[in-house]
Amino acid sequence: MDDLQFRRQAYGDPNNQSDEFLTHLAEHEDDAKFIKDLKAFDHKLMQALNISVPDDLADKLILRQQLSQHQQSKKHTRYMMAVAASVAFIVGVSFSLLRFTPVNLSENSLAHVHHETKALIMEQDIGFNDVNFKLASVDGLSDSKFIKQPGRVFFTSYCDFQGVKSLHLVMADENGNKVTLFIVPIEKRIVLEEAFADNQYKGQSFQTADAYMVLVGEPASNLEFVKKEVENTFI
């Protein structure tokens, strides 16, 4: 190792532990002394570099991290709260909108009949006691009932007129034409039309003491007949 190379290595790292470097030191006494001086110089440098560190720095670092952690989780909770509030708000608004929009009974009845085509295929024979049983659980109709069988009842189920629970029956006129009857509890926002029709069905409605009755049938059916039947059996 020539002198220049040695100096470069020594200045680069006085604590060089490579064999070549150590051998050179063992062989050259002057250079060994030079390295000793360099190490002493390094020691001075180290001391100069070791400036005092604020005592509470470690605590500050941990505090800062925990604060940011806390803020993050708080932000998260706030976010979740905001989401929950928005959902509640939407639910509230849509619920009240549903409740206060007027319900056009005839349109809804026709839509129901069109929608529930399977109701008109059913060939059950339901006793009026079963129908009464269902009526009892409809709000506002719990006191109403059939006092006797209103002809054959082919099908019965609950249905919903924009939030108003009602009863859906399928009956027949004297010729066996199926007629759908909706029994809807009386409510302010319901709009009643006495007679209505679309290109497939006709309908009429009337009011009893506690309920609106809506009859829907094919143009050939005798709605008057069913209406009489209902008027005679339903109180």
Place this chain on the structure above:
Amino acid sequence: MFDSLRKKKSEPAVLSEMLTKQRRYDSLVRALHTDIFRYAFWLCGDKHVAEDITQETFLRAWRSLDSLNDDKAAKAWLITILRRENARRFERKQFNYSDVEQDLLEDVLSTSHEEDTEQYWLRRQIGKLDIEYREPLLLQLIGGFSGDEIAAILELNRNTVMTRLFRARNQLKDALEAPEVRGQSNG
């Protein structure tokens, strides 16, 4: 409502994971904050700025602590973050280099006036050293890194690092042995 639902999933597991991470961070801070602060100081030359950079460094380290796989590499990892933070400081506002030097001189003066004048003088010389020579020296002396490790951190090749270390020591030694410079700075 959602919180309770979310927490039900695996609270104990999450909690213990959090605790481990916290403990890891605590020991990282205790073991390395001195070196990191000193490194930051010699990088920027101002104690308050150094403290800010150290704070930012450790906060960033906390956020990405999961990416630190090997705890032995923690120091080099932190120094890499610190150097990036320091560079970001210059992106944020344009510092005047000569101002920074001035800050350094002032600050060292105020903190070390009771100390040995030679050490005070040496500190000024280190502060005056070009950053490209100063940084490898800091990494070697404060960080205790080998030439190869310094080369990796600074993204230089090893020969360049050794040359810069050589020049750094050479300049400091020259300055120490040149009395007229010394007289100037003391006067």
